[in-house]
Amino acid sequence: MSVFPHSRLFLGxxxxxxxxxxxxxxxDTHTGNLLHSTATLDGLETAKLLKSGPxxxxxxxxxxxxxxxxxxxxxxxxxxxxxxxxxxxxxxxKKPTEIRVTQDGQTIVVSDKFGDIFSYPxxxxxxxxxxxxEGNTGTTKRGTLASHxxxxxxxxxxxxxxLLTSFVLTSDEQFVISADRDEHVRVSWFPQGYVIERYCxxxxxxxxxxxxxxxxxxxxxxxxGDPVLKLWDWMSEPFIVxxxxxxxxxxxxxxxxxxGEQEKVEKIGRRGRKGRGKKAKGKGKNEGVGEEAMQEQEQxxxxxxxxxxxxxxxxxxxxxxxxxxxxxxxxxVTQVQAEAQEAEATTVEGALGEAAEKDKLVFAxxxxxxxxxxxxxxxxxxxxxxxxALFFCVFPSSPQxxxxxxxxxxxxxxxxxxxxxxxxxxxxxxxxxxxxTSERPTGESDERAVRLVSWLDGKLVEVHGAESKTFSLLTSxxxxxxxxxxxxxxxxxxxxxxxxxxxxNVDPEHDPMRRENQNQNLDAFEIESVASxxxxxPIPGGSKKGKAKSGGPTQRELARMKNKKAVLAKMQEQEQxxxxxxxxxxxxxxxxTDEERENKKARAADSEGSVQAL
Amino acid sequence: MVKRKRVQDARQRQQQQEQNLLPQKRHYRxxxxxxxxxxxxxxxxxxxxAMDWSSHYPAFVSTGKTPEFADVGCGFGGLLIAxxxxxxxxxxxxxxxRVQVSQYVQDRIIALRTTSAISNAASPEPYQxxxxxxxxxxxxxxxxxxxxxxxxxxxxxxxxxxxxxKHKARIISPTLLAEYAYVLRPGGIVYTxxxxxxxxxxxxxxxxxxxxxxxxxxxxxxxxGKGPIIDAVxxxxxxxxxxxxxxxxxxxxxxxxxxxxxxxxxxNTHLHQE
Numbered sequence: 001m002s003v004f005p006h007s008r009l010f011l012g013x014x015x016x017x018x019x020x021x022x023x024x025x026x027x028d029t030h031t032g033n034l035l036h037s038t039a040t041l042d043g044l045e046t047a048k049l050l051k052s053g054p055x056x057x058x059x060x061x062x063x064x065x066x067x068x069x070x071x072x073x074x075x076x077x078x079x080x081x082x083x084x085x086x087x088x089x090x091x092x093x094k095k096p097t098e099i100r101v102t103q104d105g106q107t108i109v110v111s112d113k114f115g116d117i118f119s120y121p122x123x124x125x126x127x128x129x130x131x132x133x134e135g136n137t138g139t140t141k142r143g144t145l146a147s148h149x150x151x152x153x154x155x156x157x158x159x160x161x162x163l164l165t166s167f168v169l170t171s172d173e174q175f176v177i178s179a180d181r182d183e184h185v186r187v188s189w190f191p192q193g194y195v196i197e198r199y200c201x202x203x204x205x206x207x208x209x210x211x212x213x214x215x216x217x218x219x220x221x222x223x224x225g226d227p228v229l230k231l232w233d234w235m236s237e238p239f240i241v242x243x244x245x246x247x248x249x250x251x252x253x254x255x256x257x258x259x260g261e262q263e264k265v266e267k268i269g270r271r272g273r274k275g276r277g278k279k280a281k282g283k284g285k286n287e288g289v290g291e292e293a294m295q296e297q298e299q300x301x302x303x304x305x306x307x308x309x310x311x312x313x314x315x316x317x318x319x320x321x322x323x324x325x326x327x328x329x330x331x332x333v334t335q336v337q338a339e340a341q342e343a344e345a346t347t348v349e350g351a352l353g354e355a356a357e358k359d360k361l362v363f364a365x366x367x368x369x370x371x372x373x374x375x376x377x378x379x380x381x382x383x384x385x386x387x388x389a390l391f392f393c394v395f396p397s398s399p400q401x402x403x404x405x406x407x408x409x410x411x412x413x414x415x416x417x418x419x420x421x422x423x424x425x426x427x428x429x430x431x432x433x434x435x436x437t438s439e440r441p442t443g444e445s446d447e448r449a450v451r452l453v454s455w456l457d458g459k460l461v462e463v464h465g466a467e468s469k470t471f472s473l474l475t476s477x478x479x480x481x482x483x484x485x486x487x488x489x490x491x492x493x494x495x496x497x498x499x500x501x502x503x504x505n506v507d508p509e510h511d512p513m514r515r516e517n518q519n520q521n522l523d524a525f526e527i528e529s530v531a532s533x534x535x536x537x538p539i540p541g542g543s544k545k546g547k548a549k550s551g552g553p554t555q556r557e558l559a560r561m562k563n564k565k566a567v568l569a570k571m572q573e574q575e576q577x578x579x580x581x582x583x584x585x586x587x588x589x590x591x592x593t594d595e596e597r598e599n600k601k602a603r604a605a606d607s608e609g610s611v612q613a614l
Numbered sequence: 615m616v617k618r619k620r621v622q623d624a625r626q627r628q629q630q631q632e633q634n635l636l637p638q639k640r641h642y643r644x645x646x647x648x649x650x651x652x653x654x655x656x657x658x659x660x661x662x663x664a665m666d667w668s669s670h671y672p673a674f675v676s677t678g679k680t681p682e683f684a685d686v687g688c689g690f691g692g693l694l695i696a697x698x699x700x701x702x703x704x705x706x707x708x709x710x711x712r713v714q715v716s717q718y719v720q721d722r723i724i725a726l727r728t729t730s731a732i733s734n735a736a737s738p739e740p741y742q743x744x745x746x747x748x749x750x751x752x753x754x755x756x757x758x759x760x761x762x763x764x765x766x767x768x769x770x771x772x773x774x775x776x777x778x779x780k781h782k783a784r785i786i787s788p789t790l791l792a793e794y795a796y797v798l799r800p801g802g803i804v805y806t807x808x809x810x811x812x813x814x815x816x817x818x819x820x821x822x823x824x825x826x827x828x829x830x831x832x833x834x835x836x837x838x839g840k841g842p843i844i845d846a847v848x849x850x851x852x853x854x855x856x857x858x859x860x861x862x863x864x865x866x867x868x869x870x871x872x873x874x875x876x877x878x879x880x881x882n883t884h885l886h887q888e
Contacts, residue, residue: 156788159792182754194788195792199661199756204660559638559641563636567724567725570728
């Protein structure tokens, strides 16, 4: 029987809120009793709920009085935790990516896929809504000058020109830190989001998770597609304090584990290319192919669980997986800046970097959180989309020369999310629906969707057996809260879409700007060699614009080349003239200008190469 | 008589030669529109400190200067070429998203640097202070310029994006203004000009509504000595010349970047246009 995996858990002092698929459930934190559930609503309500699709974003206010959710339908729903009564439903302009509630519980702040952050009052005044909605409906009217219209009168806080993946409000709520798919991390005033305080730039891939630890409110931890975590001091001049490279790790056996994986990758890669050709058929087809690939993997190595997600239009198939490497530490090389300078810190990702090239690994951090464990220290904990492990490392309290070692705890099933609870316990939600590749007796311990993890001597260990039974909430989460789901339900869940949607798939061959020039563009080097070989020969009569694919360079390219050669010739002429003239001061000047000429020549050649190659 | 003709011929030949060195636009034709939201295969620095300006302004390597003027969507470079000799000690950068057009400007700058080179070491060589990057200014402005590093920002004849659903692609929007205010220093000026009245109203109202910009009149700018800049803004670009040829009208709107005031407490609604 298929069930909905739990996607989010909010732990409160007395009540806890659980999100599973499209449903919300409220439990008593201490006894684990199921207090309320949307699954027990009457038929009409349930139908409406299910129409909204799985809950994509959710949050609770600080007092655990309200839970705010949003599904596939761009509707922002505010529920009362007590009784799960739906208080209001508002339309959002675009699909949300993150929802937060201010500490006073009065305002909801929502970021969306277009890149905007809007704020809405939590309590909807129905009379206000009616009168204002007349003037500002979802459609644009001629004459309205707002390009960021909002059907629910949200207030525009700020906007990125890219998918806004995540944001946080600082503890004093004076600043909002937002991250996007174009590697930007931006610190802006709140609520005056239009004043940008600074950027924390340095990521090379999309940023998908940001976190400000409660015990270090001036620090910011960011992560995303890069296999490193970056730690910033966001309040003063932005500088990277530490980068903790994320190690690949996993099973200690298999020498042929790596080879086996390679094989699989190749197989998947081939399928991936096939999938690309059928892009027109839509995601459904791709997902189907993805599942086939999955089944192939199952036949493979024991002890490796993988998730493969196939993206639309991507040549590479993307996997989130986890593998062990014994020599991780020795391969890791990093630098740390102790002073407030935005200096370049180079990170050699070692095994992961190489492997990422070969295996086309896509890394996407899901969530970063921190834990201050009494007697054991301060830690950072994070999870990655599709990875079966929970990662952790010591939180560097002061800039150190060596970044902390990232360790992990493998839970055998992909980690969907985790919540740091009181006393340092971490509640980990895993995707039980993913078939495990290993042959394992299906015991109780493997069928649980929620795992409890605790700290022991500075390491994360899973809490098993008798001890876990004392947590009646845990038992309840794994038994009474489990809701049935059909196969199509699970398909629409699409829990790993970030792996394909977040990375920027920019292939120079498919650059939209170049596509129109494809007919007329040639590789720069080709032009150089062609031009040099054809120097002195007349332009072939047959070649016209647009016929460059076969035959030589186009007329346009040849004309440009001719012009460039003329300029270069002139430069050389001047150089020679200078050299003749110069001695003494003149020679010095000549020397300087010679350098410049060299630079210009080099630049002319380089720039041609670089711009053409774009 | 004969001598004068020979001299004239020689000068004509010299000019002809220089003309021959300048790139011809017809070899760089490209479609006018480019979607700024797409992921083009662009190269851009990870951060302003990672940007190597030495390849763009080799003559200024030792000064450690960074650009102060930025022409967003510079097209064929008319404005920059006009401004470069006026401000020889100021670095200026053009940003253009189209491949062919940015290549044209690059070739043009190289040609100008070569043909205008003089042997007098006293003054800086002409056109050494101007350069271009192929870039998506809407996305990556903060990657190139540190905070408050620009003194002038130019938006000349931007793409009007007439349709309502395309308004969000306009270069001036409530969200992008925050980024422009970030790279522009307080006291810095935004120059906008267009021949599309609707777009002029759009830009003017958005900039006026934005708390970090304040309108400044053309007369005031001219009084401050910025007259030559404004003249160049009106007539030095290809687009500007085309508007003149077609007897169109041009609307200028300039704004100054001011300091923000921290407002504590309740959320404000001034960003939301009704």
